[in-house]
Amino acid sequence: MSKFKVVVLMAAVLAFALAFTACGSDDEDDVIHLTYWVINSDPLRLPVLSSHVHAFNASQDRIFVEYVPLPQDDALNRINMALSANEEPDVTDLMHGWVANLVLRDALLQLDSRYDSWNARTEMVPALISEIRNLDAHGGLYMLPATSNTHTIWVRTDWLAEQGITNQATWTWDDFFHAVEAMTDPSQVRFGHTLRGGPGSAATLFEMIFSYSGENVFENNVTTLNSPHNVAFIERYFALFGEHTPEGDLVAGHMEITANFTTGIAGSMIHNLGSYQNHADAFDDYNAFEAIPMPLSRIGTRNLSTSVHGYSVFASTEHPDAAFEFLTWMINAENNSEWNETLGQLPSNIRVMEEAWFNEAEHIATMTAAINAPNATSNGLPQFLPEFASINNTIAGPAIQEALLGQITVQELLDLWADALNNALDEYLTHVVGQ
């Protein structure tokens, strides 16, 4: 081929490539366009959220919201990538454990001024607003709550009845262990419990430890995680593995333990209210299972966690007022009611608590009663620590599996975990709080 033809061919290729880049999308109308990243995009949740977005768009013509559903397991990676490239959306929903890190990076818009002038703010559950403010060292509000959750023990009521156990509402942890052992029946391939040894194991174990101990996570800026009584408690819990739990639990995440529970392999599991719909779909008889609050601690209190999910605005948004307006729409009483009824979780809007579904849902009534009981305490999970989630996932999670396999002792596991938490708290107090 002659040189001239080669030059012409290359020029054509270059022109073709440049033509691709001409595809821009500039909005020239006056409507404010917001992008909303949905991290709860499974077939149960997405239709509800998308209907709320469509209703918002239909209710007014100043703001148009486009939602982008993201796979939940990959959503945080996407958010981090977007922050690195300065390509964040306007609005996103966030999990409790993600907020502190984003606040520290100045990624989120502080909502205090808009919240204080919002007429319907008195409808928000005050405890949830406090919980969110605790995520910022200076008490700022960076998220509006949509739902809250707490860890519970899901248990087969029918299996317990077969063993003559009916006092599960007042269990201590001793009672829990006895019930698990009683429900195990190898002849029927039944295990009393299914434990979470895979993804999310650390968060569950953390909740259990402080539910048992009744103590605060930190005392005098040192964690109480590896106290001797906690070591003994976890040793007893891990002793269930393989004998009273399936061996496959070593790598079980929430899907696996839910499957074990709903298919009749295990008689109990520890998870939050979010798995309610799975159980309701699986069991024909609603009396076959129930949610019971975490048992009484060794000092007689009932230590309950609160995990809050909600909506946040990214600091880089060009339309903060419109974004906040959208947030308030998503958590108004009507939408908050539908959202939490779908999830089977606790609403963030006080008016929803007057509705029939809220008062008739047994598992919610049980949790609400436990939360409001005089002996209820909050174990103050250190979600304010930006590294809390990564410590759980990268340090504690693998160590838990090693401890289950007997490769390290429980004391070594909790010491490793405690060291990481103490270091994280030191960093936080020094560099964030400025102590």
Place this chain on the structure above:
Amino acid sequence: MRPKFYWPKRVLMFYLPMILILTFIIFPLYWTVRTSLMHERDIVSLPIRYLPIPATFTNFITAWDVVGFNMYFRNSLFVAVLSVTLVTFFSIFVGYSLSRFKFRGKNAFMFMMLATQFLPAAMLILPLFMIFRNLNLLNNHFSLVLINTTMQLSFNSILMRGFVSGIPIELEEAATIDGCSRIGAIFKTVIPLLIPGLVATAAFSFVGVWNEFLYAFMFMTSRTNFTLPIGLRSVIGEYTANHGILAAGSMIALVPALLMFVYLQKYLITGLAAGSVKG
């Protein structure tokens, strides 16, 4: 006359291992088909049902219409077809050059091409994101075509080199003597004989592009542009997974690759063998 113990030996040493291996390979596929045809409640209930009775196509309809697999399928097909076409086209010439030409630095060049395969995809996300953003190619399928073509080209070029080396150079020389230019000789003599190799390259690159998740997830910013792997991942939620829809979506994603391999298997086997003869 067959020797004594022919059939017992044949069963033990051939049929039995083949059945075991086939069962191991086929069982997940059977389980996915069975799950995709069952109601969600039946999937998680005991006793286990090995046949989807009662069967339902609701999962397929929901996946296609409601979840959006119709969009995802169309997007994946567009990206895959265009990427494979470009990869196949360019790899012919790169492979030909590596096979026929001698030039300084040829081995180093081949090594560098292979070395690009060693880079984890996650390392390139941020720089590529910024490049595509500056080129106004974010949320545009052509960015996926570009990145997939680039990623697939190196290995497939080296694969093609093997195929081209298996074609006698005398055929090209004969064509040249008859008046063909080099390009003419390539198109008239090399490519017709290269068809098994082209099919192997196309199939290999198709599978890679069809299953690509990370770049599609990071570069597509609106739901209407998502591809099948993103759609499948979205079905798994924070606390729930709709197993029926997940299985149905997996079957939808499987169909093009399955049809392609069924139709092209003859060429694939010939092509892969031909490429291995001469390196």
